[in-house]
Amino acid sequence: MSSRKGGSARSATGTGRRGSPARRAMSVDLSDVPYEALVAETIRRCGDDPDREGLLKTPQRVKEAMQFLTQGYGMTPADAIGDALFEECHRNMVLVKDIEMYSLCEHHLLPFFGKAHVAYIPDGKILGLSKTARLVEMYSRRFQVQERLTEQIAQSIWENIRPQGVAVVIEAYHLCMMMRGVQKQNSKTITSAMRGAFLEDQRTREEFLRLTTSPHSPLS
Numbered sequence: 001m002s003s004r005k006g007g008s009a010r011s012a013t014g015t016g017r018r019g020s021p022a023r024r025a026m027s028v029d030l031s032d033v034p035y036e037a038l039v040a041e042t043i044r045r046c047g048d049d050p051d052r053e054g055l056l057k058t059p060q061r062v063k064e065a066m067q068f069l070t071q072g073y074g075m076t077p078a079d080a081i082g083d084a085l086f087e088e089c090h091r092n093m094v095l096v097k098d099i100e101m102y103s104l105c106e107h108h109l110l111p112f113f114g115k116a117h118v119a120y121i122p123d124g125k126i127l128g129l130s131k132t133a134r135l136v137e138m139y140s141r142r143f144q145v146q147e148r149l150t151e152q153i154a155q156s157i158w159e160n161i162r163p164q165g166v167a168v169v170i171e172a173y174h175l176c177m178m179m180r181g182v183q184k185q186n187s188k189t190i191t192s193a194m195r196g197a198f199l200e201d202q203r204t205r206e207e208f209l210r211l212t213t214s215p216h217s218p219l220s
Contacts, residue, residue, distance in 0.1 A: 035063045069104060072141030077156045080138045084128030085161065093204070095119040095211055096132040105176050106143035114172030114188070117212040120157055121164040121197050121204070127157070146172055146191050154193035165197030167208045 030038065036059035040050035048055060099116040116136045120127075139152045154168040171190045178185050198205050 035066075036060055039063065068141075069102075070142055072138045075138045075141075077135065077138070077160050080134040081127065081131050081160060084131045085125050086128070087124065088122060088126040089124070090122050090126060091164070093119050093121050093208065094126065095208065096129060097212060099133050099136045101136055101140050101170065101172065103140040103142070103144045103146075103149060103172075105174060106145060108176040108180070109143070110175040110179065112144075112146060112172045112174040112176070112189075114170060116153065117169045118153060118157070118167075119198075119208050119211075120161060120166040123162060123164045125161055125163075127161055132157075146170055146174075146189055150191040150193045154195055158195045163196065165195055165199070165201075165204065167194045167198040167205070168192065169209075169212050 039059035039062045043050040043055060043058065050056075050059065095117065096119070097115075097117045099118065100113075101116045102111060102113045104110065105112050118132050118136065135153055135156055139149055139156070150168050150170045153170075154166050157163065157166045157168075169190065169192045171188055173188060177183070177187055194205065198208060
């Protein structure tokens with residue numbers, strides 16, 4: 001190991017002062033490279049042949065899949081809600097439970113999936129029931145972390161409906177924990193975000209949590 005003074009310092013990863021390989025790669029302009037070519041190169045670097053029969057159409061399929069899985073970037077809360085806000089004097093909790101949720105972890109681009117439970121207490125306006133699921137879908141179809149996803153859904157309802165309170169709980173399985181790393185198959189991550197009455201009134205908060213965590217029989 002060299003101990004010469006004045007020599008260029010190198011990190012434990014061997015990248016030196018130029019920074020990490022990932023940081024250097026981000027400085028390269030790849031905007032003109034077709035998406036399919038990037039996928040083909042990824043396959044090649046993983047050790048397979050993108051020109052073999054089973055992989056020939058994979059780059060195009062991956063492009064189409066990623067366009068679908070990240071379509072939330074092209075939407076706003078106004079797009080998701082549309083004109084489905086209605087004047088109504090109902091002032092009790094509205095809960096949409098067990099909304100299926102699929103997203104991509106921004107750290108590894110691996111899926112995490114589970115259920116979202118969304119409740120609010122109206123203050124003169126109610127939201128079309130399907131639009132609650134639309135908001136969950138919009139924010140989940142992006143590169144995400146579960147904590148941010150939970151907050152974004154809650155804040156969107158809080159700002160666009162102006163209810164007395166809003167509460168969101170998401171419970172999800174993360175493939176970045178199940179398929180790699182610690183490989184824990186049965187761990188579940190639960191996050192919550194609350195505003196207004198759900199923060200200020202313990203009974204309201206407890207009612208919401210009881211309704212979201214209690215087992216129930218499917219509708220028949």
